[in-house]
Amino acid sequence: MGDAVVCRGLVKRFGDVVGLDGLDLTVPTGSIFGFLGPNGAGKTTTVRLLTGLTRPTTGSASVAGLDVVTSGLRLRERVSYLAQQPEFYGWMRGRELLTFVGELFGMRGAALRARVDEVLEQTGLSEAAHRRVGGYSGGMRQRLGLAQALINRPDVLFLDEPVSSLDPAGRHEILSIIADLRDHATVFMSTHILADVERVCDRVAIIDRGRLVVSSTVVDLQERYAQPIFLLEPDPGQAAQVAALTARLEAQPWVASLAGDGGVLRVIASRPADAAAGILPLVVASGVTLARFERGRPSLEDIFLRLVGEAEHAKTEAA
Amino acid sequence: MQGFGILLRKELREQWRTSRLPVVAIIFFALGLLSPLTAKYTPEIVKLAGGGLTITVPTPTAGDAVDQFLKNMGQLAPFIAILLAMGEVARERERGTAAFVLTKPVTRPAFLAAKFVALLVTLGVGVLLAGIATYFYTAVLFETLPLGGFTASAALSLLAIMVTAALTFLASTLVRSSLPAGGIGLAAFLGLAIVSSLPRLGRFTPQGLLQPERALALGQGAAGLLGPLLVNLALVVVSLVLAWLAFRRQEVEG
Numbered sequence: 146m147g148d149a150v151v152c153r154g155l156v157k158r159f160g161d162v163v164g165l166d167g168l169d170l171t172v173p174t175g176s177i178f179g180f181l182g183p184n185g186a187g188k189t190t191t192v193r194l195l196t197g198l199t200r201p202t203t204g205s206a207s208v209a210g211l212d213v214v215t216s217g218l219r220l221r222e223r224v225s226y227l228a229q230q231p232e233f234y235g236w237m238r239g240r241e242l243l244t245f246v247g248e249l250f251g252m253r254g255a256a257l258r259a260r261v262d263e264v265l266e267q268t269g270l271s272e273a274a275h276r277r278v279g280g281y282s283g284g285m286r287q288r289l290g291l292a293q294a295l296i297n298r299p300d301v302l303f304l305d306e307p308v309s310s311l312d313p314a315g316r317h318e319i320l321s322i323i324a325d326l327r328d329h330a331t332v333f334m335s336t337h338i339l340a341d342v343e344r345v346c347d348r349v350a351i352i353d354r355g356r357l358v359v360s361s362t363v364v365d366l367q368e369r370y371a372q373p374i375f376l377l378e379p380d381p382g383q384a385a386q387v388a389a390l391t392a393r394l395e396a397q398p399w400v401a402s403l404a405g406d407g408g409v410l411r412v413i414a415s416r417p418a419d420a421a422a423g424i425l426p427l428v429v430a431s432g433v434t435l436a437r438f439e440r441g442r443p444s445l446e447d448i449f450l451r452l453v454g455e456a457e458h459a460k461t462e463a464a
Numbered sequence: 465m466q467g468f469g470i471l472l473r474k475e476l477r478e479q480w481r482t483s484r485l486p487v488v489a490i491i492f493f494a495l496g497l498l499s500p501l502t503a504k505y506t507p508e509i510v511k512l513a514g515g516g517l518t519i520t521v522p523t524p525t526a527g528d529a530v531d532q533f534l535k536n537m538g539q540l541a542p543f544i545a546i547l548l549a550m551g552e553v554a555r556e557r558e559r560g561t562a563a564f565v566l567t568k569p570v571t572r573p574a575f576l577a578a579k580f581v582a583l584l585v586t587l588g589v590g591v592l593l594a595g596i597a598t599y600f601y602t603a604v605l606f607e608t609l610p611l612g613g614f615t616a617s618a619a620l621s622l623l624a625i626m627v628t629a630a631l632t633f634l635a636s637t638l639v640r641s642s643l644p645a646g647g648i649g650l651a652a653f654l655g656l657a658i659v660s661s662l663p664r665l666g667r668f669t670p671q672g673l674l675q676p677e678r679a680l681a682l683g684q685g686a687a688g689l690l691g692p693l694l695v696n697l698a699l700v701v702v703s704l705v706l707a708w709l710a711f712r713r714q715e716v717e718g
Contacts, residue, residue, distance in 0.1 A: 198563055198567065199715045199716075200713070218466060221569045226567040232559045232561050232563075234474075234561060245470070249470055249568040249570055250568065
């Protein structure tokens with residue numbers, strides 16, 4: 146199997162603002178591909194370029210072997226797209242909207258009705274099919290978005306932040322549907338929620354400031370950056386001591402990165418042995434008492450923060 | 465033009481289900497109904513309002529009913545056309561529904577054409593109902609007008625309305641939201657109204673069609689109509705071609 150998506154030196158400028166800065170990317174056919182990046186990194190711009198909604202300033206891209214600039218209708222027959230905040234015609238009923246989309250893809254009659262029933266079932270919207278889309282909740286709207294994107298059995302499905310506006314239950318539902326698409330289509334999912342990528346994606350790319358930082362399988366990425374992580378959870382009410390500890394940790398040569406999140410300090414160590422020996426004495430010296438001290442593998446989030454941080458640092462250095 | 469038929473069906477359903485078509489039909493029908501009534505009873509009202517004064521008002525005729533009808537179609541209907549056309553493309557881009565449709569296998573000309581044809585149908589239904597109401601009420605209150613001539617007159621009125629609609633439609637493809645598009649449409653309508661008062665150019669504007677419209681409705685000849693007719697048709701066609709040129713490479717949000 147070849148690559149479902151190929152980008153070569155993709156550049157997109159909006160006046161003086163550079164949205165994409167020479168993006169090179171390949172997405173293997175059949176993968177569920179997580180396209181990660183902080184806000185403003187160029188994720189949505191990439192998706193809009195790959196779906197033909199906008200044109201690159203320079204560079205080229207192909208989807209399912211078709212050039213995104215010149216293939217027009219042939220490309221749109223083979224891909225589907227779900228926007229970050231999908232908007233539909235509120236006056237239509239759910240089933241009516243899916244029938245309309247199916248007709249645009251050339252489907253007719255009994256085959257179309259059967260396919261509409263199938264995607265309604267798949268997305269859990271059968272009971273709401275007769276209701277006006279304008280009255281759907283955010284979660285239902287997202288499921289409807291997924292249903293309309295699936296109706297043509299696309300080769301490549303582009304999902305732009307498909308769960309970012311949903312509550313945990315809604316996220317769970319949508320991610321389950323996406324996971325079920327494995328082996329049926331290539332899914333290109335842009336997101337900044339790393340836990341979602343870890344849950345459903347088999348490959349991942351990280352983009353920052355319009356450039357590719359890394360592209361790999363999720364497992365490879367975690368192994369490649371498999372430096373141990375130390376989690377320190379101080380008891381509450383020790384702000385001054387924790388600040389002192391943070392300062393001490395930052396000064397250590399064996400600390401690759403340090404992040405505080407939800408009252409937990411996450412230390413990624415470049416020299417694990419030194420870290421194992423050095424952390425607790427620093428905790429004691431700072432007068433911090435711990436509720437938890439744990440050594441584990443880095444999550445995708447840790448890797449993401451580190452890589453994006455490195456990219457930013459390299460950019461600053463270059464400047 | 466792949467997808468045109470499906471998009472047109474959707475546009476027509478939308479005109480009906482969002483109440484645009486029923487509302488336009490009711491307004492135009494009311495305007496058509498009121499035209500001969502206003503012509504018939506205005507002198508009575510003027511006399512009553514005069515109190516003890518003696519006011520001499522000419523006896524109203526079918527010509528007055530036609531004048532009233534054409535005035536309504538020439539002055540009020542274009543505002544309705546602007547309100548309908550200003551959001552056709554801009555609103556869809558603004559809301560993101562344009563991106564939803566344009567990522568499907570449909571061409572951009574089909575997207576625009578379906579919208580404009582649906583607009584033509586809605587305004588056409590309006591003019592048809594207004595014409596029917598005026599024609600029959602004029603027959604009841606005054607005399608029967610020549611059917612062929614009156615039909616041609618109503619068709620010319622529709623063309624004049626469609627010029628304003630097409631210019632607003634063009635504006636709707638050029639700007640990002642409905643309101644500025646409506647403003648441009650209104651400015652275009654007022655600009656053409658000013659041009660219509662110029663001695664040689666005036667007859668080529670939509671407002672300049674008023675005289676031939678009146679002559680046709682009353683069964684008189686309308687000599688020299690071909691030039692203004694073609695110019696107004698060209699205004700519609702050129703507006704649509706420019707809308708397509710603007711829209712074909714436009715970046716669509718969503």
